Amino acid sequence: MDNVCEEEVFSSLFKTNSKTVFNYIYYKFGNEEKAYDVVQEAFVKLWENCAKVSPEKAKSYVYTIANNLYLNVIKAEKVRLKYADRSNNTSYESPEFLLEEKEYKEKLDRALNNLPENQRTTFLLNRIDGKKYAEIAEMEGVSVKAIEKRMHLALKALRDQIEGI
Numbered sequence: 001m002d003n004v005c006e007e008e009v010f011s012s013l014f015k016t017n018s019k020t021v022f023n024y025i026y027y028k029f030g031n032e033e034k035a036y037d038v039v040q041e042a043f044v045k046l047w048e049n050c051a052k053v054s055p056e057k058a059k060s061y062v063y064t065i066a067n068n069l070y071l072n073v074i075k076a077e078k079v080r081l082k083y084a085d086r087s088n089n090t091s092y093e094s095p096e097f098l099l100e101e102k103e104y105k106e107k108l109d110r111a112l113n114n115l116p117e118n119q120r121t122t123f124l125l126n127r128i129d130g131k132k133y134a135e136i137a138e139m140e141g142v143s144v145k146a147i148e149k150r151m152h153l154a155l156k157a158l159r160d161q162i163e164g165i
Helices: 007-029 032-048 055-083 100-114 117-127 133-140 144-161
Strands: none
Touching: 007 032, 007 055, 007 117, 032 055, 100 117, 100 144, 117 133, 117 144, 133 144
């Protein structure tokens, strides 16, 4: 019987899932470095608990750990922001000579950032990673109906904010 503690089984799990777990967390964070840290830590935890996790459960275990780590970081950041100096709020206006395409991308990024985290994650996993609703539902631990609803709301919000989508 395969065991997660076997190096080749673990390595295969890492190769198969690390990119998608990274994207999943990256879409939530919007920060590459933090997403890499979370993915690394999630797989370290899988390795540390390899004897307790069956290969069939390893994927959902890593997603759960990664999501919990993400939530812990967000919680810590909210506390830090509460006490942070708010005087550093500088906004960067895009110069008029920027290409229309860049302005459109910025508009899209802004619209995506305005979406609730669960809608943004669902939208990006579906449209960027090509994940099916059932796969996203499994990753998020919700029903396919919930994912359909999130996607509908995300698309509606994006259409309202950006003409031409």
